[in-house]
Each structure stands twice: as C-alpha cells, then as structure tokens.
Amino acid sequence: MTQPILQVSHLTKRFGGVTAVSDVSLDVTPKETLAIIGPNGAGKTTFYNLLSGRMIPTEGTILFEGQDITGLPPHRISRMGVSRSFQLNNIFNEMTVRENVEVALTAYHGQSRRWSNIASRNRPIQQEADTLLERLSLTDLAQRRAGVISYGDKRLVEIAMVLATRPQLVLLDEPTAGMTPDETHRVTALVNSLAATGDYTFLITEHDMGVVFDVADRILVMHRGQTLALGSPQEVKMNPEVRQAYLGNAEEELAS
Numbered sequence: 001m002t003q004p005i006l007q008v009s010h011l012t013k014r015f016g017g018v019t020a021v022s023d024v025s026l027d028v029t030p031k032e033t034l035a036i037i038g039p040n041g042a043g044k045t046t047f048y049n050l051l052s053g054r055m056i057p058t059e060g061t062i063l064f065e066g067q068d069i070t071g072l073p074p075h076r077i078s079r080m081g082v083s084r085s086f087q088l089n090n091i092f093n094e095m096t097v098r099e100n101v102e103v104a105l106t107a108y109h110g111q112s113r114r115w116s117n118i119a120s121r122n123r124p125i126q127q128e129a130d131t132l133l134e135r136l137s138l139t140d141l142a143q144r145r146a147g148v149i150s151y152g153d154k155r156l157v158e159i160a161m162v163l164a165t166r167p168q169l170v171l172l173d174e175p176t177a178g179m180t181p182d183e184t185h186r187v188t189a190l191v192n193s194l195a196a197t198g199d200y201t202f203l204i205t206e207h208d209m210g211v212v213f214d215v216a217d218r219i220l221v222m223h224r225g226q227t228l229a230l231g232s233p234q235e236v237k238m239n240p241e242v243r244q245a246y247l248g249n250a251e252e253e254l255a256s
C-alpha cells in the first residue's frame with residue numbers, strides 16, 4: 001500500500017471553551033483531491049491553520065510524507081511542500097500579474113523579495129512564470145496590473161503564486177467563494193486539470209456542492225469540529241447522518 005502523503009491523528013484545537021477541531025484523524029492518499037465540507041464554524045479553516053503551521057494543535061499529530069510536522073513554523077512546512085492559498089493577501093496590486101508570479105517564484109528560490117533584486121532580468125524565473133501563467137490560462141493577462149483584473153482572475157493569480165512554491169500538497173480554502181458561475185467553472189476545470197498532471201494532492205474546502213462533486217475523489221464532512229463522515233462522493237451523498245446534519249437543504253440537488 002502506498003504511504004499516505006498526510007497522516008493526521010487525533011488532531012484537536014481548542015480556543016478557550018470552543019473546540020474548533022475535535023479529535024480528527026485522517027489519511028490522505030497521494031494525488032487525490034479531498035474535499036472538506038461542513039457548515040460555517042465546522043472547523044475547516046482551523047484544520048488548515050493546523051496543517052500549515054499557522055496554529056499549534058492542542059493535541060494530536062500531523063505527519064507529512066512520514067515526517068512529524070506538528071507545531072513546525074509555517075515557512076518550514078511550506079518548504080517541505082505544503083502550500084495554502086491566502087485569499088488575496090499576498091497579491092501586489094501595483095505589479096503586473098506576471099510580476100506577482102515572479103515575486104512568488106523568487107521568494108521560493110530563496111532570493112530577496114525586494115523588487116529591485118528580482119525577476120525581470122532572471123530568465124529561468126521568467127520562463128517558469130510563463131509556464132505557470134499558461135497552466136492557469138492567465139497568459140493573456142500577464143502584462144495587466146493585478147489591481148485592475150477581475151476578482152476571479154485575482155484568485156487564479158493567487159493559485160499561481162501557491163503553485164510557484166512547488167507544493168506537493170495544496171490547501172485551497174473556498175477557492176470559488178464570491179465567484180461568478182463562469183469563474184467557478186474555470187476553477188473546477190483548473191483543479192481537475194492540475195490534478196490530472198499527477199503532480200499535486202489537493203485539499204479543498206467548499207460550500208458549493210456542485211464544485212465539490214465535480215472535483216472530489218473523497219469527501220470529509222466536518223461538523224462541530226468532528227469528522228461526521230469520510231468517503232467517496234457517492235458514500236457521503238447517501239450517508240443519512242450527513243443528510244440530516246448538513247446536506248438536508250441540498251437534498252434535491254444531491255439526488256439529481
């Protein structure tokens with residue numbers, strides 16, 4: 001059996017009286033796309049914060065490729081190949097789309113993030129940026145200032161910047177939130193095409209069930225910090241507890 005890329009055991013995070021993540025155990029298979037769903041406050045983002053090192057768990061362990069990463073600082077975890085999206089916080093609006101990707105690549109390659117030092121004259125980085133922009137169908141926007149492109153395109157730039165760190169495990173937190181149906185469709189197509197390259201394992205949190213059932217190999221359902229269900233989309237769809245706790249309103253949609 002292949003070794004899981006990620007092994008989470010009894011992971012718990014408490015904030016005072018609130019248990020945001022409660023005794024979650026999970027093995028993630030290399031190259032799979034695992035969707036994490038659950039109502040607001042279920043603990044999805046906190047789970048990511050623990051995996052990426054932004055928060056230290058109260059209890060439990062996280063192994064990435066067999067190595068214990070529990071409590072390591074974010075930059076070390078990111079270096080090892082776990083990368084998450086940051087909801088536009090990292091985008092420089094004054095720079096072009098291409099320059100933004102070059103900044104991320106330059107940072108990854110360990111050079112200074114100072115603009116004067118980076119990119120423009122560095123051929124390999126330019127080429128890598130072009131490859132990434134192409135993968136994300138952003139080539140046409142390469143020379144545009146990031147501040148003026150659409151919200152959906154910005155989020156794609158953000159994904160390009162995540163991929164610039166050459167992650168094996170990519171954590172996407174509600175990548176289609178606030179997007180138009182067209183933009184949402186681009187993201188699902190993108191995740192599917194990136195997954196098909198065999199280069200990435202994806203964890204993706206989503207409220208849009210259409211997206212979830214389009215991209216997921218498996219689904220983890222969280223409820224009040226706990227694992228309510230884990231299985232194939234079909235299994236989760238049929239799970240009575242899931243229907244009752246969470247999918248109730250979406251039942252007709254699921255049945256179709």
Ligand SMILES: Nc1ncnc2c1ncn2[C@@H]1O[C@H](COP(=O)(O)OP(=O)(O)OP(=O)(O)O)[C@@H](O)[C@H]1O
Nearest residue numbers: 015018019020038039040041042043044045046047
């Ligand atoms: N830094 C924090 N301090 C205190 N409580 C927190 C903190 N972060 C999250 N929580 C609480 O932990 C619980 C889980 O929140 P979390 O953001 O992980 O949920 P979520 O599943 O991502 O929700 P959403 O779907 O709304 O994004 C909530 O009750 C939230 O209020």
Ligand SMILES: [Mg+2]
Nearest residue numbers: 044045046173
């Ligand atoms: Mg969240």
